[in-house]
Amino acid sequence: MQDNVALDPENRALYAEILRTPAGYDLDAAVATTYTLDFETALVVPATLAFHAAENRQETLDTPLALLEGLERLSARIAIFCEAGRIKATPKGANSLTALLEDTVTEVAAPRGGAFHPKLWLLRFAPIGGRGQSRLRLALLSRNLTTDASWDLSLSLDGRIADTRHDQNAPLVDLIAALPGLAAGRPAPDHVTKMVASLAEDLACAEWEHPEHVRKIGFAVNGLTDRVWRPQVGRKLGVISPFVTDRALKTLYRGVAPDDACLLSRAEELALLEPETLSRFGNLLVLDEMAETEDGEEGEQTSLGPVPARGLHAKAFITERYSSTEITMGSGNATSPALLGGENVEVFATLSGYSEDLGTVEDQMSPERLGRFLRTYVPYTPDDTEKEDAAEKRLEQFRRVLAGTSLTLRCEERENSQILLHLSAEAEVVIPEGISLRLWPIVAGTDHGVDVISLNEQERPLARLPLRDVTRWIGVRLRDGESGLEQDFTLGAALADLPEARTSEILRALIENRGAFLRYIRLLLGDVSEAAKALFAAGQGGDLSGVFGTGQESPILEDMVRALSGDGRQLRDIERLVSRLRDPNTDRCEVIPEEFLQLWETFRAVMPEDNRHD
Incomplete structure (x- = not known):
């Protein structure tokens, strides 16, 4: 038994660690792919990247100014690609800052008709001051960009950009380069397309630092071409997969004796397999129920919040070949769409090393390692869900139709800064008989929605909203009349005739008083870590006086003087903020103290002209 086998559950990596910027570097660009997405998690990511003080998801969500500044600083450097129709809906209404994610999130579709299923992060970090070489980080995950608290696997690799291309990276380069074309x-916005192309070029020349005992790393991508990759056959096999199909498993265990084959999956999936398939695995395991619920101890702290591990979501294929062990992890399940037909877009990484170092299949599943969270599968007869399955299939088919439809929301300005949203579709959408469709503006919530009986090129009113609540995101609810089954999700639309003042309206809603304004100015000017900690303390009801002082003007003045002698970035941020908060008709703003405006005009007069926003 090895002291540190590759899949040791004690080797934990928090999401925040994967996204953490190395000392002496700034985030330059990042691309993420995910199957499903929720907006709150997407809002937290820029704040996590911008402020190391962001310890968990809920703390950050409770601090809207930190969310705002994270988005302002980094949203243009982050591109997220997710499966169309798989953004989670928020029936009670989404955060108004969701509007600032409109150019960050691009919905895509798998080119071969399956699911867009890869989960990865590719980040580029630039040295502060511009001296030195940029760094890359690649993270391959089994986790989506959501609050799902399942058992997952991740691989994080740091690397440098070499002078020559490395064939090892070619599959990943093809995936990254293809993303904008899958929209x-x-x-995808032009700046996203350019950023992704730049990252793909650097990725082609990446040299990765190998984890301990790993002799070789290989990458593979399915779903972009007719070529389909799957794990190599070995003399011993271990499969960890929450979803399984008979055909895929039969291909994987070919030539492996039952006593040398182990399968860990969900009980409800194993119950659907053919007896012959089950008989080919001498060890059938499921996650122990005690490991799927809270056990009285505090849940693991992650950048996405304190959560207990629930359910199995990890995917891994372990094979022993000669004296070596190969561990493949990534997004693909042991299913036909992932491993046989190549319909799904999937990404994999295979780590190779000597079995005495990486551990054998038996080592990974031992009672001292993963085995202590597992139990032997006990066969049972599953409930008859034929009716529910048929209803779900009907809704899924219509979901795909909607996801592939080009929708447009046109804004019409009305009195009192109200916007009337008109919805239209590029082509007629036929709503199947027995399925009802309800649509709503995602920030307003389902109570502001309408039941739709036809969707086509003809515009129809969707809702009347304050400008600050207008986004391109539309909440969708499908309901199957026969079974009562419902599906909620979010779709993106093209947003036409949007007034330029929307971002200003969102800012005015968040910075509702002078105290909030001064805290935000301090965040723009001060040390990022300390200012962020203060903001998070305020978000939790803490006292800001110890950080900001009882009189705000003096420390702000000192920081403004320091900013003036620097590169001017911080003063440009203040100029942007003040111009947005001012009423365009009166040029005044109640939340900005008059004393600060007078001080600001003094600084503005001596700022370099290229820093001003006249």
Whole structure:
């Protein structure tokens, strides 16, 4: 038994660690892919990247100014690609800052008709001051960009950009380069397309630092071409997969004796397999129920909040070949769409090393390692869900139709800064008989929605909203009349005739008083870590006086003087903020103290002209 086998559950990596910027570097660009997405998690990511003080998800969500500044600083450097129709809905209404994610999130579709299923992060960090070489980080995950608290696996690799291309990276380069071309409906913004192309070029020349005892790392991608990759056959096999199909498993265990084959999956999936398939695995395991619920101890702290591990979501294929062990992890399940037909877009990484170092299949599943969270599968007869399965299939088919439809929301300005949203579709959408469709603006919530009986090129009113609540995101509820089954999700639309003042309206809603304004100014000017900690303390009801002082003007003045002698970035941020908060008709703003405005005009007069926003 090895002291540190590769899949040792004690080797834990928090999401925040994967995204943490190395000392002496700034985030330059980042691309993420995910199957499903929720907006709150997407909002937390820029704040986590911008402020190392962001310890967990809920703390950050409770601090809207930190969310705002994270988005302002980094949203243009982050691109997230997710499966069209798989953004989670928020029936009670989403955070208004969701509007600032409109150019960050691009919905895509798998080119071969399956699911867009890869989960990865590719980050580029630039040295502060511009001296030195940029760094790359690659993270391959089994986790989506959501609050799902399942058992997952991740691989994080740091690397440098070499002078020559490395064939090892070619599959990943093809995936990253293809992303903008997979856009469904609304195309990826131009700046995203350029950033992704730049990252793909650097990725081609990446040299990765190998984890301990790993002799070779290989990458593979399915779903972009007719070529389909799957793990190599070995003399021993271990499969960890929450979803399984008979055909895929039969391909994987070919030539492996039952006593040398182990399968860990969900009980409800194993119950659907053919007896012959089950008989080919001498060891059938499921996650122990005690490991799927809270056990009285505090849940693991992650950048996405304190959560207990629930359910199995990890995917891994372990094979022993000669004296070596190969561990493949990534997004793909042991299913036909992932491993046989190549319909799904999937990404994999295979780590190779000597079995005495990486551990054998038996080592990974031993009672001292993963085995202590597992139990032997006990066969049972599953409930008859034929009716529910048929209803889900009907809704899924219509979901795909909607996800592939180009929708447009046109804004019409009305009195009192109200916007009337008009919805239309590029082509007629036929709503199947027995399925009802309800749509709503995602920030307003389902109570502001409408039941739709036809969707086509003809515009129809969707809702009347304050400008600050207008986004391109539309909440969708499908309901199957026969079974009562419902599905909620979010779709993106093209947003036409949007007034330029929307971002200003969102800022005015968040910075509702002078105290909030001064805290935000301090965040723009001060040490990022300390200012962020203060903001998070305020978000939790803490006292700010110890950080900001009882009189705000003096420390702000000192920081403004320091900013003036620097590169001017911080003063540009203040100029942007003040211009947005001012009323365009009166040029005044109640939340900005008059004393600060007078001080600001003094600084503005001596700022370099290229820093001003006249």
